[in-house]
Amino acid sequence: MARVYNWQIGRTMSYWYSENRPAKQFGAVFDINKCIACQTCTLACKTTWTSGRGQEYMFWNNVETKPFGSYPLGWDVQLLDRLGQQKWEGNVYTGQTVFEAAPGGERVMLSKRETIDYSYPNVGEDEIYGSVERGGSLALPQQMWMFYLARICNHCTYPACLAACSRSSIYKRPEDGIVVLDQSRCRGYQECVKACPYGKVYFNAATGTSEKCIACYPKIEQGIQPQCFVNCIGKIRLQGWVSTPDKAREDNPIDYLVHVRKIALPLYPQYGLEPNVYYVPPLHVSDRFLVQMFGPGAPAAVRAYRNAKEDKTLQGLFALFGSTERTIPRFKIAGDFALALDDAGKEFMRVPIYEPVYIRPAQDRLYQIMRSNTT
Ligand code: SF4
Ligand code: SF4
Numbered sequence: 001m002a003r004v005y006n007w008q009i010g011r012t013m014s015y016w017y018s019e020n021r022p023a024k025q026f027g028a029v030f031d032i033n034k035c036i037a038c039q040t041c042t043l044a045c046k047t048t049w050t051s052g053r054g055q056e057y058m059f060w061n062n063v064e065t066k067p068f069g070s071y072p073l074g075w076d077v078q079l080l081d082r083l084g085q086q087k088w089e090g091n092v093y094t095g096q097t098v099f100e101a102a103p104g105g106e107r108v109m110l111s112k113r114e115t116i117d118y119s120y121p122n123v124g125e126d127e128i129y130g131s132v133e134r135g136g137s138l139a140l141p142q143q144m145w146m147f148y149l150a151r152i153c154n155h156c157t158y159p160a161c162l163a164a165c166s167r168s169s170i171y172k173r174p175e176d177g178i179v180v181l182d183q184s185r186c187r188g189y190q191e192c193v194k195a196c197p198y199g200k201v202y203f204n205a206a207t208g209t210s211e212k213c214i215a216c217y218p219k220i221e222q223g224i225q226p227q228c229f230v231n232c233i234g235k236i237r238l239q240g241w242v243s244t245p246d247k248a249r250e251d252n253p254i255d256y257l258v259h260v261r262k263i264a265l266p267l268y269p270q271y272g273l274e275p276n277v278y279y280v281p282p283l284h285v286s287d288r289f290l291v292q293m294f295g296p297g298a299p300a301a302v303r304a305y306r307n308a309k310e311d312k313t314l315q316g317l318f319a320l321f322g323s324t325e326r327t328i329p330r331f332k333i334a335g336d337f338a339l340a341l342d343d344a345g346k347e348f349m350r351v352p353i354y355e356p357v358y359i360r361p362a363q364d365r366l367y368q369i370m371r372s373n374t375t
Helices: 040-049 077-083 160-164 191-195 253-260 287-294 298-306 312-320
Strands: 002-006 011-015 026-031 062-066 147-151 170-172 179-181 201-204 209-212 237-241 277-280 330-334 337-341 347-352
Touching (some): 026 253, 160 170, 160 179, 179 209, 191 209, 253 277, 253 330, 287 298, 312 337, 312 347
Antiparallel strands (some): 002 011, 062 147, 337 347
């Protein structure tokens, strides 16, 4: 095992290969607060990549309701249970990662993945945490919560799928850090399926090989965001490039949210993979749950998000989400507009930061009718 630095857990850790970062790293931010679980992203991916034989059960993109939903079943809770105490001291994780907790002879602490775990994608959907006592007073709103968690492969810096593959069929593309699986090398051992703690590698029984999200790299190569991003109804997603903290740039939208404002956080950083999809955590959820899911920065991120409406830069940046098909490598605020800039700093699109609101009078004197503003 090599020693590598994982900035998300604030320390070095053991990994099967030495540190070898790509020229650019695919990164993304999902604003959980805007997701409505319409599953348009899921279908956009499904119809593009997984409509063939043996792929029926695959959801390279899925959206599940937390705290009770999961696909595959129990993907997160079973591992959290086995990892042992996940302790943080400040921003340093002092518990074990899935690489450090691997039993002798294994490269990763593996998850159990049974066929039945993929049979119920709707388990827990729209179920709310908390309850109202029968005959008692109504529960306070903050005692009841749920949220939708949209998930794709995280194109991790230290992928567990890659580490576990004894055939070296999985690799990170040096130009963009996207993790791909070479099916001509794969022999279907399914170590990757069990190794990915996020449950994002799937076995195709029809071809005898494993498959996974490829971040729509043919689109990325043309400077266009993936299918699940550009089709997102809630405009919750932004794809771009994420740097390490020491190289973060203020005009890079992903760096700004992840490193400068620290409002977007990785999913289960304690697993140790340095995942590259970042989440703006949901409001109204207990701090303890959020810290377990997104690390110790979650309460501060929630506070920053609550204040975002007073903050023109954050407002402008969130207005750029879902505003163009093109990847936005740089951005700038100019007056009341947020500007999308290309790599050379040239503007290619702008959106108003504040959309005008028109309130129609209830009585239309011209047509002598009453109007409702609720439709
Ligand atoms: S399309 Fe967007 S809003 Fe709809 S479920 Fe997917 S991530 Fe959520
Ligand atoms: S999320 Fe899973 S499948 Fe994707 S790169 Fe990380 S370990 Fe591999």
